[in-house]
Amino acid sequence: MGFAHNNVLHGNHFHKDWQRRVRTWFDQPGRKLRRRTARKVKVAKLGVRPLTLLRPAVRGQTVRYNRKLREGRGFTFAELKEAGINRKEARGIGIVVDHRRRNLSEEGKALNIERLKAYKAKLIVFPRKASKPKKGDSVGDDLKAETTRAALSLPDPYVHEPPRKITDEERSFAAYRTLRIARANARYEGVRKIRAAKVRQNSISRLAALESLLLSRRRKRRRTKRSKKAHLLDVTSLGRSPIYSKNPSAFTYVLCISYERHYYMAIEPCSHEYC
Helix, strand or coil, rough: CCCCCCCCCCCCCCCCHHHHCCCCCCCCHHHHHHHHHHHHHHHHCCCCCCCEECCCCEEEEEEHCCCEEEEECECCCCHHHHHCCCHHHHHHHCCCCCCCCCCCCHHHHHHHHHHHHHHHHHHHCCCCCCCCCCCCCHHHHHCCCCCCCCCCCCCCCCCCCCCCCCHHHHHHHCHHHHHHHHHHHHCHHHHHHHHHHHHHHHHHHHHHHHHHHHHHHHHHHHHHHHHHHEEECCCCCCCCCCCCCCCCCCCCEEEECCCCCCEEEEEECHHHHHH
């Protein structure tokens, strides 16, 4: 092997004793036999109990696998309560409980409740002492019934329907357009709410400005009517002295001061010769 140019020098190691470090699998048949023997010992120790514990039926994660049903970790407290099983009692009759799991759909909850009720109906609890059975123990002919150790199978994830003819409503339904409209509504919901709030606020401010404008116009009209109707004279007595006015046909308003209050008093038009 030659070396040329400015390359990295080779560091090949061809003198390792690899035959001493290679991993073999010659004990595979023996391990297989030991596992089989251990399973037989476990089955004999369990007696007539089921081989596996009862677990809930849950959906797989993500859109790719959520159409499939699989066994979950354990039943929720709500499912056990609806089935009438105590959470502490469930652990002693082969039911797994998971305190972290939550029910997110009514369909999944109902499915697991039915699963618990079916298991409870088939369950046979042998008493420790046949002469003194405790609460919840099976008695009578239930103890002589035929038993099975097979686990409760998962339900069918699909609801099979018989074939039928397509209706006109289903044929005219635009699925893609409906999905796009629903997606757009969900996407622009916040923006539309903000826009509607701004329009509402602008309309309220415009109404307030319009009301103030109308009020100011009414006040202005009242002032102009008073100024056109008569001349206001500053007088402090109610005597019959002649009053000089440039418009004798109009009523004259005399300002009187009494008990430190100002009020207006209307009198007849002046008939003096100088008016």
